[in-house]
Amino acid sequence: MWCSPIPILLSSELAGRGRDRSALARAARPGGELVRILRGAYVQRHDLRGLSRSQVHRAKVVAARLTGALDGAVLARESAAVMHEIPLVGDIPQQVQVVRLGRDGGRSSAGIHTLRAGCDFQTVLDDGVPVASVAQTLADLGRRRPLRDVLAGFDAMLRAGRVTKEAIAAAAPKRSRGRPRLCRTIEAADPNAESPGESLSRAVMIEHHLPLPALQEPVRDQRGGLLGRVDFIWHEHGVIGEFDGRVKYGRELTGRPVEEVLLAERRRELDIESATGMRVVRWLWDDALREQGLLEILAGAGIYPSY
Template identity: 40%
Template sequence: MLGDPPPAPFDPALLRGAPDLRPMGIDPGRRGWHHVRHGAWVDEAVWRGLTPEQRHAALVHATDLAARRPARNVYALESAAAVWGLPVIGAWPQHVTVLRSRAEQRGSAVVRVHVGQPTEGVLREGLRVTEVARTVVDLARMRSFESGLTAADHALRHAMTTPEALVAAAGDVPPRVWGRPRGLLVAELADGRSMSPGESLSRARMFTLRLPRPTLQVPLEDDEGFVGFGDFGWPGVVGEFDGRRKYAVPAGADAAAAERALWAEKLREDRIRRRWRLARWVWADALEEARLGRILLAQGVRPVARPRWVDLGARDAS
């Protein structure tokens, strides 16, 4: 099974201030430097190579450097997620988020305040951020079910937290606080066998579509032997989210290597189709719930009255 490797954290040493650059004869206002925020710059070529989450982490580091009292900042929500390297679904914000108690609600155009249970956080890359499990639960509560599940799966897959810690963090949210049921749901559904954000998003859609809960990373065998793992499995049906890793095409591969990878995947798909019904989809399909539902319905995976994804005691979790 191939999974997406954890992204490298943003290196705050890449940030430069004007006082650092001008003694070297560099004017950061000219071409070649990307302005992260007031007083902080990154080499333009380096900036182009950063992922969206690394760019947001750069904004968090730059904001912390500009803060008058940075030691009091505990970064939360997407800002903590970016520093941890947790993925989210959708665009990263253009502001950073700090955790404050209700008595300290103050922010700015760049800094947004998230009012929540106080915590000293933990140190990560020189910043104080909410713990991984707390960050996941906060994303589920305040951003979306899809982002919470995607971050939770990633955190479990890379041993950044545990299922027990997720459940405990969700349970620590006081009753009647916004998003608590969604945080509990994400903690229950999180599964480290989900190998990419696209697979996590797909599973979130399956839940809201009320489809039967799939088995993840299903071993597939035919008369010739082991075929591989299917991302999702139902009786008689295999579901596959198509990302680049599916084709094992390394970045920068030449045409011959890409052709071999595509041919190997075609042979694998032919073997699967001879024994199972196969549903395949891409990011655009997963982002549109109804479209993914139609793809799965065409292969016989249809909504049911009680999907039984989770068991939350007496509460109907379907």
């Protein structure tokens, strides 16, 4: 069952409780207690605090369903990605993205953006609502958005076994605009990547022509004991790369003090350097997102563009 991350207040229900529409409009003015996220749908302003862009968009999609705005429509592109839980990097449109099969696109109204779609547009039912298939969603986004935005989604869906590279390629018309970009993204996709941060880092490496590392390789000590798997390894350069930290620590804390986890990570890093003779470098989400930080860290370890 589709659920919103925050409660949605429908004007039809509020009016039925004796609250007139003018009162709702006043409450939704700038700085008011309510925010209108779609025609006829409101949320409490304080509930929006701390939500990710994907969570806010999910609330809008659920609101569109509750108000009937999705009747006769198929969720598409970023809206479909959000409901399929396909990770995206970068902006998500303010409007809910849909196609209406057999009709022209390019229209916007009441928070809904209607797009064009071919007759072979692939759909599935999700909780009874037509949604672009995972393959169709990735094909549409991969033709229109840069590698850094979409590689995490491609990697994640391949890793989860929810799609194949062949299915993604088949979902895009062979002579469609953006197909060369899509083909490059399909080629770059790798199910061995284990987090959006790792995928974003690899996209930066690809776009800046850095030598590509092996992913998630096991590292063992002198007695053959497993020290762990490393995110990236450049054997020919003697460098190991780890996407840090804060997300990984959040998964691993389970009640342990942050300092204890950080110390354990540092000990692991020293053990890996001792066992392999390689240099370990780390970077954060912001380093990869801004690109220059990651490029400088890798350059400091001797990883430079190949051309």
